[in-house]
Amino acid sequence: IVGAIGDLIVVNAGSFNGVDIDVADESTVNTVLRVDGADANAVINILHTHSANVTNGIVCDNEAYAILRGATINNATIGVTFGGGSDVRLISSSVLNCDVGMSIPDGDTVVGMSDVSFDGNVQDVNVASSTCKIFGTVTASIASASFSTGAQINTVVLDLFEGDEGLNILGELHVGTPEHPTESVFGGGDSYTRGMKVYTFDGSAYVDVSDEAGSSSGSTFTFPNVNANTAVYVASSLSNGGVLHHYGLKASITAGAVLGAGSIAAEYWTGAAWVAFTHMTTQSGGHYLPLADKIFEDSGSFQIRNNIFMPDDWATNDDPSYGTSLYWVRYRIETGITTAPVFEQFKLHTERAEINADGYIEFMGGGRPFSRFPWDAGLLEAAASSPANQDLYLSDNLDVGRVENKFNNGATDRIGFLSAVPDALDSSTPIVFAWSVITDDATAGDIFWVLRWGWNGPTDNVYRSQADAPEASPNEQSLTIVEAAPVSEDTVQWYRAELDISGIIPRRLDGFPDTIWVSLQRSGGIAGDTHGGDVSLVSLTSAYLTWCVGGHV
Missing domain, CATH: 2.60.120 (Jelly Rolls)
Structure with missing residues (x-):
């Protein structure tokens, strides 16, 4: 088609089959194809228009039906307009360099797309209808699209907008069926044998x-x-x-x-x-x-x-x-x-998160997140080798009261914690136990710390007195940490240790976990502790790796 014309092809009723429609670059056309009316339907195989003098590439309106394959619409004002409750399938088509790539202005319009690209000068997609349904696969920029609230969008969008490149799923993502449940993995892909x-x-x-x-x-x-x-x-x-x-x-x-x-x-x-x-x-x-x-x-x-x-x-x-x-x-x-x-x-x-076929979530590699035990310096109570008390101040009126947190110079003072092992604990990786202290003495020297930890199983013994308890429990381990004291009075210093828990069991079939115990001791009365001040615990943290989201039935 060469020249100037209003609406090139108009289908108001009946069926129209068109093949290889081509609008020349210099042509002036209001609408290349208009399918309008409940009794109108069209099937188009290959339609090309490149003229900048085209107002509308394709319009389907008023409950029309159309199947459009191989359409290439360049430089029009509006590439395609589907409205008024029309039912359209757009397949293997490109709408490029138009002011608006696709417009869906109104009605219960249904648009299905497969292998369609939109790249508009002003907007790729404009959906004003709140009752339309759109489905299929397209390439477009989400940043250059607008959707009315209520529109039903179930579309896979390949977005090539710089900085936002990715595959976007607009609509619910369903994986598996009740008859055939299926796992999903996110990150480095599933466990592999390739290579x-x-x-x-x-x-x-x-x-x-x-x-x-x-x-x-x-x-x-x-x-x-x-x-x-x-x-x-x-x-x-x-x-x-x-x-x-x-x-x-x-x-x-x-x-x-x-x-x-x-x-x-x-x-x-x-x-x-x-x-x-x-x-x-x-x-x-x-x-x-x-x-x-x-x-x-x-x-x-x-x-x-x-x-x-x-x-x-x-x-x-x-x-x-x-x-x-x-x-x-x-x-x-x-x-x-x-x-x-x-x-x-x-x-x-690989490194990944995995949703198993039954919905249970696991993590692998670096995808395993850390969590923390609920242990805090504010939980301390008196026990054997009990430290003294030292309140702490960040300012005159920003302060906390503390008990059993002051490790005295020249004394052996010890604090401890225990809790049931969390269901999600990954015992392949040590607990990272860290604590911070301040001192009341500016002199140099080392602090001699002893960190002990262990666990008991659901039916193991726990004793009511030090006299009855064994010298060491079956799973007990210990570390000696001799490090420099804080550099000056009231200056916080942190210490860190890794606790091997590879033999611990967080969950059993009967639901009962192991219980983990940790104690921290300052051996202030031995030659290795050369710091002359009292040391007060400020804070502590105990991070553990996780491999799943909670337990499982």
Whole structure:
């Protein structure tokens, strides 16, 4: 079509089928295609208009019906207008460089789109109708779109606006059905076998079992023998500017290990030595029970999470002679076991949040958030080796009263806390326990701290007197921390320690958790404590890693 005309094609009633409609660049047209009326319907395959003298590319109004394929509308004032309760399908089309790409002014209009692009000079999309329905897939800028309240939008929008690039879902997102529930993952994708490398080591030679480890059926593998120093090595060969870390393992086990008097250690390479790292095993479905640091001892499907701090000093190496240095971990038999586990498949953990098919939420890798125990310096009460009391002031009228928070010079004073272990605690990573103090003495010197922690199970003993209690509980651990005192009077100083809790169990099938205990002691009466002042606790915090959102039925 070349020249000047009002409405080029008008369909008021009946059916119209148009193919390969082309409006020349110099043409002046009010409306290229108008489909108007409840008895009007049109099917268009390929329509092109590039003229800047076109007012309306396509108009569908007053309950008209249209299927539009392969439309390219450039430089019009309004690319497409769908209103008045019309029912339109726009497929494989582009509306570019128009003042307004798509306008839906009124009515119960229904617009379905597939592979459609809008890029307007003023606005990509303007939806004024509050009763219309829009669905499908489009490329457009959300920043250049407006939608009336009440409009039903169920659209996937690829937004290429600089700074906001992304895939936007406008409408409810439904994943799975009651008959076929489905998991979803967000972040680094699901656990993977692509690029996973797995080798076994029999004490003298390495064997590549990557194919067997990546297969989910009919290709089991195991430790070559049950002797000490036999191992399974695991790494990712994927790269993003450098080879990737991995953050744990999903293991499908057809037969669990029988350890007997032996043990299996999880280790990583620091650049100087193989070092054990703490880890936590959980069931990957069902009740999602945490199993502490138990590893490869049961049949079934399990998630094994690594200590989140491990990448801090993890170094690449190439012990199996793969040909490229990777971030390997190895599962090594420390002392001989009775029966080796049989594995069906390994998959490497990514960093992600995962919503399982039953709606239960888990976290992997760096996607695991930290939380805090509800311990506070205001909770202290008198006990054995009881400190004194010291109120604290930030200003004349901004102050708090405190009890049992003053560690006296020359004395052994101790405070403690306990609580049930939270359902979501990830025992692969130590608790980060930190406390701050002030002193009443400006002299230098060190403070000798002793930090003790442990836990009791649901049926373990807890004693009513120091005389009845053992010298150390079965799970008790301790750290000695000798560090400099605050640099001056009333100046806050923080101290920090990491508490290994890899053997703790937050939740059992009967619902009862372990109970964790922590005590902090100043050993002011020994030679290592050289600070001459009384030290008052100001604040403390105890952060723990989480792997899920609460418990599970």
